[in-house]
Amino acid sequence: MSEPTAEPMVEVRDLVRTYRTGRVEVPALRGASLTVAPAEFVAITGRSGAGKTTLLNLIGGLDAPDGGTVRVGGRDVGALPEDYLLALRRDVIGFVFQSHGLLPVLSAAENVEVPLRLTRTPPAERDERVRVLLGLVGLADHAAQRPHELSGGQRQRVAVARALANRPRLLLADEPTGQLDSETAAALMPLLRAIVASEGVTVVVATHDRTLLGEADRVLHLEDGAITEVPAAAGDAPPVS
Template sequence: MHTPVLQLAGVHKTFRLGQHIVPALRGVDLSLARGEMLALTGPSGSGKSTLLHIAGLIEQADAGQVLLQSRPVQALSEHEATRLRRDTIGFVFQGFNLVPVMTVFDNVDYPLFIAGVPVAERRRRVGAMLEAVGLAAHARHRPDALSGGQRQRVAIARALVKQPALVLADEPTANLDSHTASQVLDLMREQGHAQGAAFLLATHDARLQQRCDRVLHLRDGCIENTPAVLEAAA
């Protein structure tokens, strides 16, 4: 058995709003394997974003245990958490979060630049990743010259170019038409399997849910019992 990429055990998180304490997560357990694509569903306010933030080392759990590649993260210093996040986790955002004044190449290159990867290695990896996502011909374009689907592919390339163990995506197919959404999902699965990355996707999109290995449903900060594996769409 391979060690899970991500493990959450009994995770709790609350927020204070004025005089009120609002529970965001209440005893969440989750295990995510290498190469697995897991969809996290639930209504707005159910705790999906909070769970992604905790998995991504952006926020800390109030209680429970979080392990990333078997490493407990609660006791990490801010510097250690930042370095682990930089080296281990890729993020795909609903709004793409591309730098508008940078070219496609430079947007994908940026995480490698921050990580101190040598120039020649950066060029090789960025070129290969843009080829893999079908955007090599657009390397010198800026994001505003691309379609929504192309920009999402740039975001996926940026997340995967540093070869992360874990990719976190928040509504990655929102505002994409069915054909483009299908292409984006195929790309994530293909590249995820090629690199052995695990994907945790927060989504309301039924198209995405049907293509994932598992679906977990959050409600009021708790994971409800759902079928572990989705049947393929008829």
């Protein structure tokens, strides 16, 4: 007898999202579908304006679709009341954006600590979690530094640590290397791969950077509002810009 298949961490079916500006309708997603398994690392590529950010926002419950369904951890995101949706974003999903969004008056450790304070994590447990996460992203020696004292790559690593603070099951990263130089960017994706291994987190990342796609278990291409899987051979990858 075969073992039962684990429930998908993310399941998107026939997703439709259209933006309206005055009388003009701009379709972002036209029946997009995808499934992501627990602890899988999936990269989504596609030209600018293809709808990658829209897709991540819908998966993360930051936006609502015009049609189709999004399920995260078996829960229909679109059917959740607002308080449950807030809990989903706080406890189940971590977000990393192109701009790190750190609080400038707080140190690296204090920025990572913010989500733990919001959940009233006991101080000793909070301090230990911050210590572990800064170590994970290679910034144990920079805990007391404020964002302006860190490089762009270091700030983005702090943002990754902060996103992991409450032990999310799903990490959504939207162009996390978009503002980094190529060398710094190349170091971030192996970090995300290490996080999948050490924390068991499912990662869905939108990226333009071809050099980073090799870290993913699968690469999906978003074009004309629909998603296709990219063949494993790098030479078969469609253009991303």
